[in-house]
Amino acid sequence: MYTKKQWLKLPMTLAILIAVGVFCGVMLSNRTAKHRPPGSKADKLKLPAGFKAEHLYSPSAESNGSWVSMTFDNKGRLITSDQYGGLFRLELPPIGSTEKPKVEELKIAGDTSKIAMGYAHGLLYAFNSLYVMINNRENPRFPKGSGLYRLQDTDNNDQYDKITLLKSLHGEGEHGPHSIVLAPDKKSLYVVAGNFTDLPKMDSYLLMPNWKNDNLFPWIKDPRGHATDRNAPGGWIAHTDPEGKTWELESAGYRNSYDIAFNEAGDLFIYDSDMEWDFGTPWYRPTRVCHATSGAEYGWRTGSANWSPTFADNLSPIMNIGQGSPTNLIYLKDARFPAKYKNTLLAFDWSFGIVHGLHLKPSGSTYTADHEEFLSGAPLPLTDGAIGPDGALYFLTGGRRLESDLYRVYYGDYKNIPAGSNTAEVVITPEHKQRTDLEKFHAKQDPKAVDAAWPFLKSPDRFLRYAARLAIEHQPVSQWESKVYAEKDPQTLIYGSLALGRQGDSSKVGGPLLKGLAKIDYNKLNQIQKQDLLRTIEVILYRTGQPDAATKATLLAYLNPKYPSPSPLLNRFYSKILVNLEAPKVVDRTLALLEADEKFDDKDNATATATADLILRNPQYGLDLARLLEKMPPAQQTFYAVVLSSEKSGWTPQLREKYFKWFSKAFSYQGGNSYIGFIDKARQLALKNVPKDKFAYYNKLSGADLVTGNGNDLVKLYSPKGPGRGWRVPEAVALVQDSLSNRDFEKGKMIFSAVLCSRCHMVQGEGSDVGPDLTQLGTRFSAKDMLEAIIEPNKAISDQYASIAYLLKDKESVVGRQINEDANFYYIAQNPFDSKTIRKISKKEVLSTTISPSSVMLPGLINGLNPNELRDLIAYLMSGGNKKNPIYSESSASQKKTGK
Secondary structure (H helix, E strand, O other): OOOHHHHHHOOHHHHHHHHHOOOOOOOOOOOOOOOEOOOOOHHHOEOOOOEEEEEEEOOHHHOOOOEEEEEEOOOOOEEEEEOOOEEEEEEOOOOOOOOOOEEEEOOOOOOOOOOOOEOEEEEEEEOOEEEEEEOOOOOOOOOOOOEEEEEEOOOOOOOOOEEEEEEEOOOOOOOOEEEEEEOOOOOOEEEEEOOOOOOOOOOEEOOOOOOOOOOOOOOOOOOOOOOOOOOOOOEEEEEEOOOOOOEEEEEEEEOOOOOEEEOOOOOEEEEEOOOHHHOOOOOOOOEEEEEOOOOOEOOOOOHHHOOOOOOOOOOOOOEEEEOOOEEEEEEHHHOOOOHHHOOEEEEEEOOOOEEEEEEEEEEOOEEEEEEEEEEEOOOOOEEEEEEOOOOOEEEEEOOOOOOOEEEEEEEOOHHHOOOOOOOOOOOOOHHHHHHHHHHOOOOOOOOOHHHHHHHHHHOOOHHHHHHHHHHHHOOOHHHOHHHHHHOOOHHHHHHHHHHHHHHOOOOOOHHHHHHHHOOOOHHHOOHHHHHHHHHHHHHHHHHHOOOOHHHHHHHHHHHHHHOOOOOHHHHHHHHHHHHHOOOOOHHHHHHHHHHOOOOOOOHHHOOOOOHHHHHHHOHHHHHHHHHHHHOOOOHHHHHHHHHHOOOOOOOOHHHHHHHHHHHHHHOOOOOOOOHHHHHHHHHHHHHOOOOHHHHHHHHHHOOHHHEOOOOOOEOOOOOOOOOOOOOOHHHHHHHHOOOOOOOOHHHHHHHHHHOOHHHOOEEOOEEOOOOOOOOOHHHOOOHHHHHHHHHOOOOOOOOOOOOEEEEEOOOOEEEEEEEEEOOOEEEEEOOOOOOOOEEEEEHHHEEEEEEOOOOOOOOOOOOOOOHHHHHHHHHHHHHOOOOOOHHHOOOHHHHHHHOO
16 A cells, blocks of 8 residues: 555645546555556557457548448448438548548439438348348337338439338337348348347248247346337347248347347357346346347346256257347458467357457357457547458447447458468268258148257257157147157157147146156156256147146145255256246245355356456446456346246245345345346245235345345435536536535535445445545535546556456466466456456466556546535545545635645
């Protein structure tokens, strides 16, 4: 720590930046490493060895908006779209040139709109046309609504003069219609849309269009209202011809994927988003790259009904990436990159400025992948990218009206890499061929389908047995229902029963299917077969309702003795099913698991990027993650608590006492924005099942006083009253410098906590010791200095207090604040709210280090405050938390002398 003498030697602005916690005040010591300072826009990019970057153009600097989509036309020109504006066409200078691109705004001849075309989330040049996926609600400025449009040049004057609406789509915004890509055969198109885009009527469906929630878990919709009116199938991929005449649903069950890409084998991949508000809940799913096979279902459902990747009736991702905002997916077959980048996908994350590289490897009928952080920067809000005719990677940053830029990344020795050499040799495994053969039976009836597909229900390959089940479901039930009842092989019976439970007559198939499944020798099943058996029982119960007494007795005799299981995953299935059946003693056993804090290693949602590694890459989102990791909710406990919220019987006063006390404790954990609301909704569901004369008691016991009236937030000592504003330094200084006398001490103290200062700093022994103690702050520094540090935390950052990006030899990068180092290791803190958790990085593994240009302190912490609240906060800081400080009684005249 700095001594008083050392503090006084520091330049005033730097000292204040340190004191207020530009990086939440984690002090670095004994640093001798030489770190490369930030330079130009291209210099901030972390690139693989041998690659170079060029910053080509800044649309926002030229008042051309914030660009979010791009495509190259048949003349090698780049066409782009502003998110809330028009289309632009660029002639790009060659690699290495210092010339600027030639930019023209495209205006469509004959179109009278103020903006001829634009508002596009997706662009594609194909079939001598420009396809534009407009994402917009009609308005006077831009009257064209969401949909797929085709632009053509009918008089060959190099200007588009014909607009054709191929398909109108209902949905707009960031979950609306997105990208368009060319099919591998170059004869048709694929489009992708988010979960706020209604699925239009299709001419054919590769997945059966009878989707339901199929989840016995209590259904709690997002308490903050997000997607509460959106139901299955969620985001979708469709296939159409160049004229948009016929449409086929290819795949669904996504949340909000912006982009898709094909490889040489004709396999389709998609990068789907997470619901960050669900973070910390057992139904949270991270961003992920999926193999979108024919009829693939990936299980997005709104709220707590979201499917687990373990469910047998959906598919698992190739790779979970982690928290973020997916915006683009590219396959690198056209890049002039080293051979390492054959079979490689690049996945763009807007939130944390990372381009993830996925090196695909055939595995059975699908793929696995190795992860590489290909490119990153901070800040780097990535929106779209494409491989240009020269084999370089071009990408955009921007979106949400942020500063927008166009970059080019190329391999330094690209001239010695012939065009087309990055195309990989197609590897078709036997399982891959079997899968694609079975997929020919999707969306059509064929008398050969059932016999061809039936043997593959027994396959150990998940994607293969999925394709087989779907092929069977597409055939008339009368052709294969009897085969299910006659089946002796356990796995085939499980998947046949799943198909019949989904497609059969719900009034007839439930009892026979459940009784048949209860005859399977459970002890001879492997782990996957056990969870698929339980999932099949769950789907049948959901679709056919409560079984008759005899069937229920049979099912309970089969399942009840097996719960609890040694497997936490199987216990999730058991608890849902047995609570649904109101099994004897299910409350006792489930509550015992909750109290035991059963650990659940969620391998199916394990991510390629650790959450802690993301915190310092983007302060706006990173600090949210830091708070979450500080007090992560126990996901397995939460699962059991929510399951029990629907149980009406089997309770004793002692069990209820234990159960409702858990909710009060659950409010002390920190999850995504909707976590508190979800817990409160589950609490309210459970309270419906208590005796009326005990409602008030259990309501208070379970923490009713801890949450606000809407149940979405914890009660705080103080919430800013506002109205706030985007505070700027001159305005704020003018407001406070002559008017800090006679302020409200108690209010200032509460505001200090409300705007998160106390999360990093102590005043008078209260707060956190992550950053320096601010008790003596007002004795050294002026209100102006404080406001500059709070409002403009990025203005002056000393590398002594900056976060550092460490580029490792495995091409990954780690970002943190260096606490110490020795001869062999760097010691870094990645969570500004947890300086005691230290990560060691071997110096032998570090290729280079770069100083981050961004402060971890948010620039808008005080924007919720009104003028009087801001005065109270600054007065509290100037007083050092001392209620007897003269600032609370001295005159304005004396304040003038000391406040500037």
